[in-house]
Amino acid sequence: MNFDSFQLENLALAVDDEGIVTVSLNRAAKRNALNAATVDELVEVFSRLPRMGARAVILRGEGTHFCAGLDLVEHHTEDRRPEEFMHLCLRWHEAFNKMEYGGVPIIAALKGAVVGGGLELASSAHIRVADHSTYFALPEGQRGLFTGGGATIRVADLVGKARMIDMMLTGRVYKGDEAISVGLAQYLVEDSEAKALEIARAAATNPPLSNFAICSAISHMQNMSALDAAYAESVVAGIVNTQPDSRGRLEAFANKTAARVRPD
Amino acid sequence: MNFDSFQLENLALAVDDEGIVTVSLNRAAKRNALNAATVDELVEVFSRLPRMGARAVILRGEGTHFCAGLDLVEHHTEDRRPEEFMHLCLRWHEAFNKMEYGGVPIIAALKGAVVGGGLELASSAHIRVADHSTYFALPEGQRGLFTGGGATIRVADLVGKARMIDMMLTGRVYKGDEAISVGLAQYLVEDSEAKALEIARAAATNPPLSNFAICSAISHMQNMSALDAAYAESVVAGIVNTQPDSRGRLEAFANKTAARVRPD
Amino acid sequence: MNFDSFQLENLALAVDDEGIVTVSLNRAAKRNALNAATVDELVEVFSRLPRMGARAVILRGEGTHFCAGLDLVEHHTEDRRPEEFMHLCLRWHEAFNKMEYGGVPIIAALKGAVVGGGLELASSAHIRVADHSTYFALPEGQRGLFTGGGATIRVADLVGKARMIDMMLTGRVYKGDEAISVGLAQYLVEDSEAKALEIARAAATNPPLSNFAICSAISHMQNMSALDAAYAESVVAGIVNTQPDSRGRLEAFANKTAARVRPD
Amino acid sequence: MNFDSFQLENLALAVDDEGIVTVSLNRAAKRNALNAATVDELVEVFSRLPRMGARAVILRGEGTHFCAGLDLVEHHTEDRRPEEFMHLCLRWHEAFNKMEYGGVPIIAALKGAVVGGGLELASSAHIRVADHSTYFALPEGQRGLFTGGGATIRVADLVGKARMIDMMLTGRVYKGDEAISVGLAQYLVEDSEAKALEIARAAATNPPLSNFAICSAISHMQNMSALDAAYAESVVAGIVNTQPDSRGRLEAFANKTAARVRPD
Amino acid sequence: MNFDSFQLENLALAVDDEGIVTVSLNRAAKRNALNAATVDELVEVFSRLPRMGARAVILRGEGTHFCAGLDLVEHHTEDRRPEEFMHLCLRWHEAFNKMEYGGVPIIAALKGAVVGGGLELASSAHIRVADHSTYFALPEGQRGLFTGGGATIRVADLVGKARMIDMMLTGRVYKGDEAISVGLAQYLVEDSEAKALEIARAAATNPPLSNFAICSAISHMQNMSALDAAYAESVVAGIVNTQPDSRGRLEAFANKTAARVRPD
Amino acid sequence: MNFDSFQLENLALAVDDEGIVTVSLNRAAKRNALNAATVDELVEVFSRLPRMGARAVILRGEGTHFCAGLDLVEHHTEDRRPEEFMHLCLRWHEAFNKMEYGGVPIIAALKGAVVGGGLELASSAHIRVADHSTYFALPEGQRGLFTGGGATIRVADLVGKARMIDMMLTGRVYKGDEAISVGLAQYLVEDSEAKALEIARAAATNPPLSNFAICSAISHMQNMSALDAAYAESVVAGIVNTQPDSRGRLEAFANKTAARVRPD
Structure with missing residues (x-):
């Protein structure tokens, strides 16, 4: 698998001998917040990986946080009109739908913040592995926002509509065993990246x-x-x-x- | 917010300085059972509150029980025909759909019986706060009835279809931590009204x-x-x-x- | 209730005085694996039982396992074409939909393996009672298969899509309290058949x-x-x-x- | 049936001996364009008529046009924000859904312009009777608008999605036999009000x-x-x-x- | 194909060399009205024909009418309770769904009355061939009834919801070219049985x-x-x-x- | 709009001053049959055109036929396995869904054969303009095939499920006024390309x-x-x-x- 034709600034790709691809969010200084450019790169990566023969994908973030969600500084600076933000969201959905429906197992290795759009990204993976630093929240309500990357679909599917509405109305944070119990992740481990690799390898042995x-x-x-x-x-x-x-x-x-x- | 134009006998309304409205079921002697008149009042209240600027709503019951459900004595006395009961149910749904889809956060402060139609009412709120006296059940099967106020939709959504069918076939009662775990409420506290107010205030700070x-x-x-x-x-x-x-x-x-x- | 007109080799029927019918999977030597003939018998049994006045049904397996799923030896031997397997699956669905939508409470008494198609069969019942020997899995991924008896519908409904995908990608096994917690069964008891009978009797008292x-x-x-x-x-x-x-x-x-x- | 408690400025109500209610759009000078106040009156009328025992409803307009749609002058003057227009549309839908789902037959007597929101109103009736002056169009595209009163639902249902998209992209106008043929109305007659009354009377003889x-x-x-x-x-x-x-x-x-x- | 094991009183079966089965409604004296026994026979026939290798089916009626719908005399005599009629309708749906979804082409040869349940039966076929005697109506409204055999699904699909509601509210009758134009049948010919056979033969040449x-x-x-x-x-x-x-x-x-x- | 970065062999692109893009199927010798490479090019073109600012698109074919559908010679030669053909169909759907949902008006200028996959392609456009040479058919049944490019969705939507099933079972061909009447195209003209351009220009004047x-x-x-x-x-x-x-x-x-x- 050769990634030379990808022009990526915000994501990094690697592949091992078994065809397991690691996709890393590469904006640690911004807590891997999702700016428009990153979303475009996600669209490209997940449009092409399934056709390149990837057997499984590990999705992870550089730094101490998986992903802090929508890049609010960019959003504030851009001062978007409604239709501009709608079009941006449609790109998020293109990326995330290609992940969920693309046919290649995606394992998210979580840590630190998995909040807002970061939780939407994580919930587009097929398996979520949390460690003890991981915390989940949808602070959109407090920020005066609404989710635009599929939380109403995928987070509601994971935890139920009622718990999701509570998270959005009150800013409630889940972590640890409780996060597993309500369904935000399927695994809670010491080292989420190691576990994600183990799962990816297991999944990759299926036809x-x-x-x-x-x-x-x-x-x-x-x-x-x-x-x-x-x-x-x-x-x-x-x-x-x-x-x-x-x-x-x-x-x-x-x-x-x-x-x-x-x-x- | 002025409630003078409401003519309510079974519900009581109050509002505080922050625009948080308290709706109280006011038939403690009947364990706040829902007779037809109460349902009509719920339709009126939840048709008008969103347009009156309510920031959040607390839903509670007078007495020791939140709500015992359909007023079975009235139902027995009325000896309704099928289409009459169908029309009554459609009013229940008008009330409850206006609650769920109305755009204003509704926090139910629960205690004692939350059974049958009382659980349907509670599940039309966005957040449910239980205390240690609270218990949940759908005794319709034992009574020779079926749910007509949305349990098939909202209770199934909270606890899953399988648990709901179990509740209806066997009369199973949930309470305490188990009720939280299966999803019947999002909070279990000592004082459900105090907690509901706290949540309502938090929610009301969102735009x-x-x-x-x-x-x-x-x-x-x-x-x-x-x-x-x-x-x-x-x-x-x-x-x-x-x-x-x-x-x-x-x-x-x-x-x-x-x-x-x-x-x- | 008279079962003389049924010609069953893989299932056994019995009825008690209260109209509670016991349907037993009768291929203990094959861990009650579901061959094509058994599925045809399930179609017949669940087409006719509701019209014969059954008040409730207990579904159980002979031997130490409830059901090991699709009879893989038969499947391997038959070397089916795609359309042949599709037609076989449609028979599975005819049987399982008649169970779920047939209007008669079905209580599954589980033990040992409830895997693959066995879990699909169990999830077509309305109530699942597990004992401490019971374990649940969807090993289709490892076998190079996909579910064809409704797991994508009913197992996903029980445990959520995310947990089901994890089960299929990794072969994860659930049992005991964790199985109850994620929703695979509603009851965990010492003796699942005794409990199933108790539940069936309770349900049968409803109109x-x-x-x-x-x-x-x-x-x-x-x-x-x-x-x-x-x-x-x-x-x-x-x-x-x-x-x-x-x-x-x-x-x-x-x-x-x-x-x-x-x-x- | 007594209409004294209605306070209507934009609609007029009348009822005959058979319980057939005539609802007239009463803004002929504005070609019965739908301003916000008219929509509020429609909500009230169609919330209450079914519960007042109306046997059938005739919907008509004063003047030479049935209805020219959204009051664009009001819309221009109000200079609404997106959420304001969204809330207005939700009121349109409340009115129109109560018409379509309210259980009382509504017969629209059409003439002249049935365009934009006027077509949305007409398509919320159960039967549409056109005369030879009647013409149908969705000029929203040319006006730089989109439909907000259910055309995407009801007009698409009447004429098919493809013809509706053509109407919106190009401003295509239908009338006469062609309008009947594509499904915009069920009757084409000389006198649409007389025919509507005849139909209403026939319908009112059903239980x-x-x-x-x-x-x-x-x-x-x-x-x-x-x-x-x-x-x-x-x-x-x-x-x-x-x-x-x-x-x-x-x-x-x-x-x-x-x-x-x-x-x- | 051997039909000896069928015990039919209200239907008659025949098969030709090409595997084309003719199913005849055999109650000409009752205008082939559908009593409960006929519906049970339809369930049996269409449960088994697809598995017997039928290549195509021609559905026709003895006498001068295809089918006059629900046997109203039986219905009047039986004086059914709501749940009894509901259960009867569910049998109609079992028959008609097996026709529509069964995988074998069914061609209805129409003549005379195709009304009420007769239209529901015809619309469960894949192709409808009308002759010049054929007329279509849904007189349920006038009879004080509602459709219970799928008209709300299949007739609405053929002619659109609006035309179907008109048929039911007013008793409107369609025939001839207009019936073809609105979609009630795909062919209008002199001899509907001859044409149905021609179509069945053509269809039977497909794999x-x-x-x-x-x-x-x-x-x-x-x-x-x-x-x-x-x-x-x-x-x-x-x-x-x-x-x-x-x-x-x-x-x-x-x-x-x-x-x-x-x-x- | 600059198309230099497109590498197209089977499609040709042109754009005029008003931002109206013409996409031409460029395999006249094969009656513009859709081989796998053409479908890949359609995916690329319709992924990128909406983001390049195209105001409207005209879709046409070189030669005397619009499009004869799936390239059956390629299909025969490739001797595909089921999953290979499934994956090919998923590419067709990616292309066609991007057309239908992409937000840019697409006008198909039809002539000659619009059959099988050619009709699926045409029905992914928003407006279809036929000329007198145009004929429509779904010969899949006769070929021993099934549609895989959305006919079950879009052709059924245009002509109704019943007419589509007739087309597939019997090979029925529609053309001329009848094609318009059943909904296969919205316009029948002498010169479909000229009319398509006129429509595209009109549509392009909308915001x-x-x-x-x-x-x-x-x-x-x-x-x-x-x-x-x-x-x-x-x-x-x-x-x-x-x-x-x-x-x-x-x-x-x-x-x-x-x-x-x-x-x-």
Whole structure:
């Protein structure tokens, strides 16, 4: 995988031998706040990575914070008109939808601030790994703002609409076990980057077509009525479950040489 | 805010200097059960409060119980026909939808029974504060009834469809930490009215337009497919995030004089 | 209730005096894996039971495991084409939708493996009772497969999309208190079959029309926008809440001879 | 039906012996353009008429035009901020949704201009009767506007999204047979008011509960997936088709004394 | 195809050499009105025909009328309770949904009355062929009823919600060219049965998997948001467009030996 | 507007002084059939044009046919696996969704064959102009295929699901007045390119923000329930209807110097 054709200033890319790509937010001095340029780079990166053969992606931030959200200084300076901000949000959504629906597993390694747009970015990943420094908040209400990068969709999906409304009305901060319990992350560990790599490696051992379905079909089906999603699921399973890549795995299962599911 | 033009027998209204309105269910002898007249008063109150400039609403009950739900004695006496009860339910929904989608933060201060229609009423608020006397149940199944005030929508949203079905099939009662854990309330405190006032005051410091979006747009977006909700969210953020009321807040942020989000 | 006209090899049926039907998965040697024939039998059983007057259903497995999911040996041997597997999945959905939307309470008594299609089967029941041997997983990713029996709908509904994606990408196993906490089951007990029977008996004391609404309407309403679901709920309540079967219950309530809801 | 408690300046109400209410737009000098005050009056009228027992409503305009849409002079003078116009639109929707979903048949008698918001108003009625002077257009694009009273919903529903987009991009005007053919009205006659009255009288002979279902349930069901709408339809028919008011009609049918459906 | 195991009194089945099955409504004396028994037979027939290998189905009525709808005499005699009629409607929907979503092309050969439930039955077919005797109406409003067999879904889909509401409020009858123009049928011919057979034969020459997709996927996709339907369509096309049955057809196209699309 | 950075082989771009871009399908020898490379070019073109300031787009084909659809020779030669074709379809959808939702008016100038994927391409434009040589068909059924570029969404939207199913089952061809009547195109003219240019010029005189809303919001709102779309429409109108670009237009209207809507 060659990233030479990317022209990135706010993001940094790396790839290992197993096809696991690390995407780093590279504005530590700004707590990785998302300015317009960063969002454009996210659009480009996540438009192209799935077609370049990435097996899994680790998303992380430089410095002590994952991401502090919308770059409010830029926003204040730009003094945008409503339609300008609307167009900016549509770019955020283009980036984040490509992440969620793109078919490649994305693991977010969290730390420090995961607030506002930073939480929206994190919730566009498929798995979130928090460490003990990680804290989550939606301070938009206090700032006189509203979310524009999908919090109403993805954060509401993670914690429920009621908890999200509480976060926005009151500025409530979640962290630690409570953050896990309400669903903001699936893992709480000492070293979120190490754990994210471990998860990415595990996920990357699945056939790409299975991962594609897991990381695109489920999200689409959540939008469908249950009875129509059932139909769509049947068709997706029709393709995935008869793929040649799985024959060896099924044979191993039939031969009892495959690892069994065990409750530890 | 002047409430003289309201003719209320079952509800009582009060407002403080900050524009925080307290709506009290005023039928303590009936455990604040919801008769048809009370529902009509709720329709009127929540049709008019948002247009009167209420900054936040506290919803509470007189006596030791928040609300015992549908007035079953009235229901038994009236011996309604199916279409009559359907029309009654449609009034419940008019009241409760105006609460949820009305754009003004509503904080329910709970205690004692929050059962059946009382839970439906509570779940139409944006934030629920429970105390240690509070208990939640949907006894409709045992009574030979079905919910008609939105439990299938809002209680299912709070606790998940499976837990709600369990509550209805078996009459299961939730309270205390478990009620918080499953999502029936966002806060468990000693004094739910004091905490509700604290939350209402905090919420009321946000610009009204931000609160309007938080207390209307999120609920609408939950009904949309994610990809269409993203579009709608962009437009809402376009208006909210460029409102003049927020300029001072953004400037304070840029100047680093604004309060920062902190993990406690 | 007479089951003579059923020709079942993979399922066994029994009924008690109260109209509570026990459906047993009868392939213990295969860990009750779901081959095509079993699915056909599930379609037949759940097409006919609601019309035969079943008051509640207990779903259990012979042997030490509830159900290990899709019969992978059969799947490997059959070497199906995509459309063949799609058609098979559509039969799974016919069985599972008839369970979920059929109007009769189904209580799943779980133990041992509840994995893959076994979890899909369990999540089609209305109440899940786990014991301490029970463990839940979606190993499809590792097997090179995708779910085809509604996990994308019902498991996502139970635990949230994010946790489900984690389960599928990584093979994560849930059990015990954590399984309850994330929503995979509503009860964790020593003896899941005894508890399931207790719950079924309790549910069976509700009027059938109330149970029908609880076990069909709520699921349909989850597919609707909130504002349309409110309308539908009004109409359902119009029928259920004026049924003659409830008059005695309402009278008992009015007379204060009915059991009251109590927080224990 | 007594209208004394209405305080209307822009609308006029009348009722005949059969309970058919005529609502007249009363600003002929402004081509019945919809200013904010008129919309508030529409909200009040259509909130109350269904509960006052109106059997059918005729909606018409004074002067030579039905309605020229948003009062652009007021809009220009008010120089509204985005959120102000949003709030105004929400009032339009409150009025128009109460019309469409209110359960009372509304027949619009059209003439002259039915453009912009005037077409939105007309499309909130259940039946539209045009005469040969009637013309339809959505000039919002040329005016530098967008529709805010439901054209994206109701006009798109009448003529299809593609024709509506054409109307908005190009200002295309429809009238006469072509307007009927594309679906903008169901009737083209010499005297639209006389025909509207004839239709209203016919509709008013149906039982109110049937009309309620026709004028509320169908619109809700259009928002549902087909498979869920089928469920809802079953419940609505359960109530409507067993109403006592229909027994005489069914008996007349059984006795062959009822009018038969005939192809003229 | 052997129909011996069907026990039908109200329907008659026949099959020709090409696998085209004719289903005849066999109650000419009742204008083929749909009593409860006929609906049960429709459920059975359309549950089993797709799995028996039917290539296409012609649906017709004995006598001079296709179908006069709900058997009102039975309905009057039965004096059903709301929930009883609801359950009856759910059987109608089970029959009609199996028709629409079953994957086998169904061609309705119409004549005479296609009214009420008869129109609901006809609209569950994929293609409707009318002759000059055919007339369409929804007289439910006049009868004091509401539709319970899917008219709110399928008739609204054919003619638009507005025309359907007009039909129900006023009893309007459509026939001839106008019926075609508004979309009630796709063909108007002299001999509807002969034309239906011609169409069925043409459809039966397509590969069954293509017909399955045409007669199931499109209906499901209509329930989905466009952006999710696009995803589902991709997966369906993935299976259908790579089926071995199509290789010969593609080769014929590549060799230019296949029939070309021509505008006559 | 400078197109130097585009590397196009199958498409050609041109722009005039008014910002109207012409996109030409440039494979006349193949009847402009859509091979994979062309689809990739469509993705690129319609990703970038909206951000380059295009005021309107004319979409046309070189040679005598607009577009014959999927390149069946390439498809036959590639001998794709199901997942490969699924991924190809997802690219088609990326291109076509960017067209429909991109906010820039696209006018398709049609001629000759507009069949299969060619009709899917045409239906992704906002306005379709046919000439007398134009014919429309979906021959997928006869070819043993299914549509994979959105016909189930956009063609069904244009002509109704029933007519589309007829087209696919039987290969029915529409042209001329009948094509207009059923909704396949909005205009039938002698010279479709000249008319398309005229329409594009007219559309380009609207403010870009109005056109953006017309060419993105309406499509999103079609996916929403009516009651939620009303909310979204209010917000869109809030932004569009207060844009500075419209002030002059409103002033002209107030001054009566603006062109009036006239019924021809």
